[in-house]
Amino acid sequence: MLATNATSTPAQVHSGPARPVDADRFLSVEALTRWQQALDDRGLRATGSPAHADYIGDLARRLSAVGVPDVALEAVPMRRWSARHWGLRLESTDTAVAVVSPVAYSGRTDADGVTGPLSSEPRAGSIGVVNVAPPAFTAGDFDALDYGSSAPATTEPVYAPDQRYERVWLAHDFMRTELTRFTAAGAAGLIMVIDLPEEELGGGYLLYDGVHRAIPALFVGRESGSLLREAAFWGREATLTLVADVAQVDTHNIVGIIPGASDELVVLQSHTDGSNGLEDNGCEAILGMAHYLAGLPRQELPRSVLVLLSTGHFATAQAWGLEAFLERHRGDMVPRIAAALCLEHLGALVSPPGHSDHVPGVTYEFGACFATPHPAVVNGMRSALIRAQVTEPRVLRPFVPHPSGTSPDGTTWPGDGGPFWHTAGLPAANFITGPGYLLNVEPVMDRIDVAALRRQAIAFTEAVLELAAVPWQELRGEAPRAPGRPCEGV
Missing domain, CATH: 3.40.630.10 (Zn peptidases)
Known part of the structure; x- marks a missing residue:
């Protein structure tokens, strides 16, 4: 077992050059x-x-x-959440829509899923469609946080302070806000469109805050997003399925x-x-x-x-x-x-x-x-x-x-x-x-x-x-x- 000593007084450790690793x-x-x-x-x-x-x-x-x-x-x-089956279908054309992954710890459906009109705005009974664009930072933003002078400018030949830094995980706060917004409106489900080609998302586990939510939600890539936004414009219906277990x-x-x-x-x-x-x-x-x-x-x-x-x-x-x-x-x-x-x-x-x-x-x-x-x-x-x-x-x-x-x-x-x-x-x-x-x-x-x-x-x-x-x-x-x-x- 682990040794513990709550009453010991910290010893005085003397500084000195570290032994280089062999x-x-x-x-x-x-x-x-x-x-x-x-x-x-x-x-x-x-x-x-x-x-x-x-x-x-x-x-x-x-x-x-x-x-x-x-x-x-x-x-x-x-309290673990585990997805077993998920999918998305446009009802008007009976078309299966490519899905990147479920939103972890979002809500659940039965095997038949939930059906509702696609909508870009939170509405009761709808299947929401929102676009998620990774926010843009720059190398200079990080340089401003450095405790010392900016070393990369001298060590990286292609370095530029305006070099963009865009990552999906930087959009987590936005994703949480949209989940909360559509849940509060009584939406039946939510589809989050990541503004990147689907092949770049690799079935990503794109949100993992562990908050158990009441709205089933899926991620799709840019290509599926274009299809869904057009369908939402015409008020078409979709069926979202997300069968998951909680234990x-x-x-x-x-x-x-x-x-x-x-x-x-x-x-x-x-x-x-x-x-x-x-x-x-x-x-x-x-x-x-x-x-x-x-x-x-x-x-x-x-x-x-x-x-x-x-x-x-x-x-x-x-x-x-x-x-x-x-x-x-x-x-x-x-x-x-x-x-x-x-x-x-x-x-x-x-x-x-x-x-x-x-x-x-x-x-x-x-x-x-x-x-x-x-x-x-x-x-x-x-x-x-x-x-x-x-x-x-x-x-x-x-x-x-x-x-x-x-x-x-x-x-x-x-x-x-x-x-x-x-x-x-x-x-x-x-x-x-x-x-x-x-x-x-x-x-x-x-x-x-x-x-x-x-x-x-x-x-x-x-x-x-x-x-x-x-x-x-x-x-x-x-x-x-x-x-x-x-x-x-x-």
């Missing part, structure tokens, strides 16, 4: 490729599903096998500790549920990192490393698997945490040529580390990104307002590791990328550079060793002062 002793590209391919072969791992549970069991066994002692599973209850189940967090020279902790975290082999392969990288760290002599690891592979990302607007861990351990492990690092979507390449988000000359997907305003965290993440030589070395401020009021500065960031800051107020960083295919339920192995993933894993292992050596007082002792220039925000 790359020859780190897992090979070949081994990581086998792991990555096996993950991609699993496909969709919806939270609490049998596929997800199987992956959790496999990860727990492998975490023990790489040398992490006392690996434990911690149950997190949930109370337990899903699980995986927790293990690599013992170091003190009982203080540095956390390595990612989430286990996901849509494909990129979302999320952070767990695979962390297994490689744990293998290396567990092989170090205990005295060379100034703090113990808590490996936390959490559930709940694909059934919530927030990371409730991580939230559950922080609540469960607020009296024992959380007071011992010096810093935390969440890793998501490593080694990501841009979409292949011909896809809408492909930028000629750019190999790797845009990425960044969000970081709390602790100089040791910010500087450590910047150094890690430079050493990895994969994404731009952006280290960004939290900028999303958080309504709970518990965040030290009232903000969080759009990543699974946000609760470390907005719930527990811990020094933390979250590396993340968000390519256009992130939520596609399809093979993506050809869009992952495993050699780049390995470089990132090595660089972040060195960052863990650096954080393990930063004095407690610099991380947890005093209120942090943000380094760099004032945040200009998005």
